[in-house]
Amino acid sequence: MTSGAYQGPLPVKQPESDFYWEKAQAHELWLRRCNACEHAYFYPRDFCPDCGSRDVSWVQASGKGTLHTFAIVHRAPVPAFRDHVPFVVAMVDLEEGPRIPTNLVDVEPDPAHIHVGMAVEVAFADLTDEITLPVFRPS
Amino acid sequence: MTNTSKAAAIVGVAESDEIGLVPHKSALAHHAEAAHNALEDAGLTRNDVDGLLTAGYVNYDLADYLGLAPRYTDTTTVGGASFVIHVGHAVNAIANGLCEVALITHGQAGRSSRVPIPRDPNLPSAMYEMPYGMIGMPINYSMAATRYMHQYGEDRTRQAMAEIAVSTRKWAQLNPKAMMRDPMSFDDYHDSRWICWPFHLLDCCLVTDAGAAIVVTTPERARSLPKPPVWVLGHAEHHDHAGITTMPDLTSTPARVTGPAALGMAGVTHGDIDLTMIYDSFTYTVLVTLESLGYCGPGEGPDFVAGQRTAPGRDFPLNTSGGGLSYTHPGMYGIFPVVEAVRQLRGECGDRQAPDVSLALVNGTGGALSATGTIVLGVE
Numbered sequence: 001m002t003s004g005a006y007q008g009p010l011p012v013k014q015p016e017s018d019f020y021w022e023k024a025q026a027h028e029l030w031l032r033r034c035n036a037c038e039h040a041y042f043y044p045r046d047f048c049p050d051c052g053s054r055d056v057s058w059v060q061a062s063g064k065g066t067l068h069t070f071a072i073v074h075r076a077p078v079p080a081f082r083d084h085v086p087f088v089v090a091m092v093d094l095e096e097g098p099r100i101p102t103n104l105v106d107v108e109p110d111p112a113h114i115h116v117g118m119a120v121e122v123a124f125a126d127l128t129d130e131i132t133l134p135v136f137r138p139s
Numbered sequence: 140m141t142n143t144s145k146a147a148a149i150v151g152v153a154e155s156d157e158i159g160l161v162p163h164k165s166a167l168a169h170h171a172e173a174a175h176n177a178l179e180d181a182g183l184t185r186n187d188v189d190g191l192l193t194a195g196y197v198n199y200d201l202a203d204y205l206g207l208a209p210r211y212t213d214t215t216t217v218g219g220a221s222f223v224i225h226v227g228h229a230v231n232a233i234a235n236g237l238c239e240v241a242l243i244t245h246g247q248a249g250r251s252s253r254v255p256i257p258r259d260p261n262l263p264s265a266m267y268e269m270p271y272g273m274i275g276m277p278i279n280y281s282m283a284a285t286r287y288m289h290q291y292g293e294d295r296t297r298q299a300m301a302e303i304a305v306s307t308r309k310w311a312q313l314n315p316k317a318m319m320r321d322p323m324s325f326d327d328y329h330d331s332r333w334i335c336w337p338f339h340l341l342d343c344c345l346v347t348d349a350g351a352a353i354v355v356t357t358p359e360r361a362r363s364l365p366k367p368p369v370w371v372l373g374h375a376e377h378h379d380h381a382g383i384t385t386m387p388d389l390t391s392t393p394a395r396v397t398g399p400a401a402l403g404m405a406g407v408t409h410g411d412i413d414l415t416m417i418y419d420s421f422t423y424t425v426l427v428t429l430e431s432l433g434y435c436g437p438g439e440g441p442d443f444v445a446g447q448r449t450a451p452g453r454d455f456p457l458n459t460s461g462g463g464l465s466y467t468h469p470g471m472y473g474i475f476p477v478v479e480a481v482r483q484l485r486g487e488c489g490d491r492q493a494p495d496v497s498l499a500l501v502n503g504t505g506g507a508l509s510a511t512g513t514i515v516l517g518v519e
Binding site (some may be wrong): 045072 | 266268273389
């Protein structure tokens with residue numbers, strides 16, 4: 001997702017995620033955090049999936065993390081991604097704890113250049129006027 | 140919890156009339172043909188059916204098409220694991236007198252369907268994964284395989300995936316209904332193109348058109364029918380996430396719960412099992428599921444499958460139909476390994492018949508390694 005106009009599926013924002021997407025648009029990554037068990041979590045919802053508490057707040061993430069895993073997409077799953085292959089899908093373990101889905105950018109899409117456990121930092125891909133995706137690059 | 144081991148038996152199994160590339164049949168036509176064929180296999184008729192179970196449909200749509208009006212209905216839909224779980228649900232329904240003859244059907248024109256089945260964009264897994272291009276199972280499962288490689292070694296994981304692809308093809312060569320029957324060498328595997336690294340094309344299941352059905356009934360009725368009953372000795376179900384990015388551990392599936400639970404209900408252990416059928420959406424699915432079921436420990440799967448141990452003629456018959464990798468895979472495959480296990484237990488498999496099969500384990504996996512159902516089947 002590093003070149004060309006984005007034609008792929010866009011997130012359908014939900015009431016409990018509007019804040020997340022508003023902050024992404026401002027190039028900030030925010031997480032839900034449980035005030036009861038003091039545990040940050042992803043994806044956003046208005047209760048803690050670990051302890052069930054409804055006493056939750058938002059915190060801004062540092063944007064730093066490590067690569068939990070990745071894969072390199074060679075065959076576009078839908079036509080909208082044909083101009084983007086090969087590209088890297090990934091999961092990042094954030095410093096605050098949660099694991100989030102993402103793309104790894106600014107790196108050769110080659111397993112010789114990408115390592116599980118490598119340090120990464122957040123960047124932002126403006127897909128449309130409405131939607132910005134948090135992505136990650138080597139730090 | 141009541142132990143429902145042997146509370147019901149599978150008495151009929153079948154595929155739809157034609158499977159593979161079948162552009163002239165709808166998904167519902169595959170359901171109907173498979174239902175007809177499985178009832179014939181059982182020695183029963185449509186009029187005997189009072190329970191209907193399927194996945195992916197609202198059940199009244201399917202019942203309407205089939206001309207059935209069941210008094211027990213179940214549309215548990217957890218991907219390809221659903222149909223293995225349905226076997227357990229049918230047993231529970233029969234044990235509780237909710238129905239007497241349960242029909243489980245599946246049909247999918249995975250290759251030829253005129254309109255793709257949409258995914259609900261309101262779901263979190265759609266909102267947070269799909270915009271990154273995480274669409275479709277090869278991409279989801281490949282991320283899990285990369286993590287496994289990181290933890291347990293890339294080269295030995297790669298070799299294990301190759302072993303599974305090659306041995307499964309050897310079984311398919313013995314199955315006249317298998318779509319892919321050409322020989323596959325290790326070089327063929329390694330030379331096949333990348334779909335999504337670390338998956339080659341030959342790590343991935345087929346996409347076909349196919350249906351299958353299973354008939355389950357009471358012990359009394361089962362004993363009165365022409366073919367030997369295949370007893371459901373144990374059954375279990377579990378799911379612990381939806382999208383791949385919320386999976387607690389990418390190297391352990393819910394089979395770590397359903398395997399021991401199903402074996403425990405059956406009162407048997409891994410070493411007693413003569414035939415193992417594991418939903419092979421990808422080679423990696425088989426590797427990680429063998430470990431999760433408890434056939435071997437975490438990271439030991441590559442040693443377990445080494446040297447073509449799972450091929451015909453060897454000591455661990457696995458996916459003897461040729462599996463989703465080489466036999467058929469219409470999208471949700473979980474019903475087909477049950478069909479094969481029943482045929483093996485009855486000794487009906489001809490060239491691919493494994494020796495002395497009296498206990499079989501079937502594990503279905505659905506979603507992004509999200510759900511599993513495990514059953515243990517046996518003949519007297």
